[in-house]
Amino acid sequence: MSFSVSWHTLLDEAEELSADAVLVTPLSQTPFRISDTQEHRIIIEYVEKDETRPLQREQFETLFRRVSDASAQEFDLDRLPPDAEPFAAVWSLHPRMEVDEDIGVIRQTDLETTTQLATSGQEDEQTExxxxxxxxxxxxxxxxxxxxxxxxxxxxxxxxxxxxxxxxxxxxxxxxxxxxxxxxxxxxxxxxxxxxxxxxxxGSVQRTTRSQRALKDEETVVNALEAAGIDRERVTSLDRNKVDDALAVTELAESDLYELDTTEYxxxxxxxxxxxxxxxxxxxxxxxxxxxxxxxxxxxxxxxxxxxxxxxxxxxxxxxxxxxxxxxxx
Incomplete structure (x- = not known):
């Protein structure tokens, strides 16, 4: 596809949208509407904040080229700058451009595509x-x-x-x-x-990473620390099972060796x-x-x-x- 032809097709698709149609950005799910289409730009207005923004033709072309030049004709959404998401959402109006949120790409395709249009409340009310x-x-x-x-x-x-x-x-x-x-x-x-x-x-959700750690076997840990100049005695601790065994054959009370916390529930x-x-x-x-x-x-x-x-x-x-x-x- 040539960009010039694709751009004018995109303008036609944008002009055919109803005035209350809402698009959503593919990653942050930010809703916006198209308020005007012009030869060299598309004007959008955000639904949740009083802000309008012109999306320039040159920036649409940049994203178009990145998709077209890729071997699989697709571009990872992760690589978009934070303020470039609306361009991908608007491109999804084109019958040969698709945003696939499941795998996180925007691609060219000859198959039937879907757009980033949000579901309206009226449609929800009509659903049984x-x-x-x-x-x-x-x-x-x-x-x-x-x-x-x-x-x-x-x-x-x-x-x-x-x-x-x-x-x-x-x-x-x-x-x-x-x-x-x-x-x-x-x-x-x-x-x-x-x-x-x-x-x-x-509300909103976010992907986070949490690390967990567990000690390797005692011999590996102690040998590594000793090789680094740490005495074995500094890292060896009391074995709870051995403490319990000793407690059973002495007259010590459990409270002598343990901090006790009684919980009722x-x-x-x-x-x-x-x-x-x-x-x-x-x-x-x-x-x-x-x-x-x-x-x-x-x-x-x-x-x-x-x-x-x-x-x-x-x-x-x-x-x-x-x-x-x-x-x-x-």
Whole structure:
């Protein structure tokens, strides 16, 4: 493809966009609109900040050349300067240019391509809502129902059996949310290509690297340190198993050798899955069997709609399934 022909095709595609069409940059997911197209530039305006920016034809040509000159006719998005992402997003309007976020490239192709257009809220509203086949959805629905039947501003006023149910459901939501979060994280990890944050509607994520270390076998470590002039005695430590063996044959108390910290905690001992399923089915049946105009159904439907907004709050616990209170003993 020649650049001149491709440029005018791109201008035509940009001019055909509706005035409210939103594009998103491929890495940082920054939304913007095209406000004007001219012979030598395309003007964009950012959705989330009061800023317009001209994208010059020469810079579009630079990116075009880098894609065209590559042996595979593709260019790594990681190599784009931070302010060059909008050029890739706009190029995706061209029928022969594609941004592949899964592998992090912009490429030329003869196949049908997709653009970096964002999904509008109106399209979301027109999509029929379906109950997801997820354990988290069922657990969260039960928890939402329970929270709305109790005044959580003062948990001390709630009866013990109700608190037990709430604790059980919170634990179930946490576990199923952690499982789903791990699956989503694995997918996201394959799509994040550098340390630049990627934003969604409710937050942002970033690829990070965490290093862990473990000592090599004792002989290797000690020999290496001795060769470097460090005495063996300086790095050898007490073996806990040997200390326990010695403790068992002496009159020393455990507190003489250990700092003791006693922790009391609540642990989920059992779950009545049958009762949970009965209650959950009751909620679903009330939605399915009642008239859509019924006030109760409208209220339940509103509650389910709000459920997604509450999930983050309901699952904002540590990864442990127990709530600990700590007291130190000597």
């Amino acid at each position: 809502r379906e109950e997801p086949d997820l354990q988290l959805y069922s657990d969260a629905l039960l928890l939402t129902d329970a929270l709305e039947r109790h005044d959580m501003t003062d948990p001390t006023a709630i009866e013990t059996n109700a608190l037990v149910d709430l604790y059980t459901m919170l634990s179930d939501v946490q576990r199923s949310a952690d499982d789903l979060r791990k699956e989503i994280a694995d997918v996201l990890l394959s799509r994040l290509h550098h340390d630049q944050p990627v934003s969604g509607q409710f 609540v642990r989920k001992a059992d779950v009545d899955e049958e009762s949970k399923e009965t209650r959950l089915q009751g909620l679903k049946d009330r939605l399915a069997a009642s008239d859509a105009a019924d006030d109760e159904v409208e209220q339940l439907q509103a509650e389910i709609t709000e459920l997604e907004d509450r999930i983050e709050e309901l699952t904002s616990f540590t990864s442990a399934t127990s709530y600990h209170t700590s007291s130190t003993g000597g």
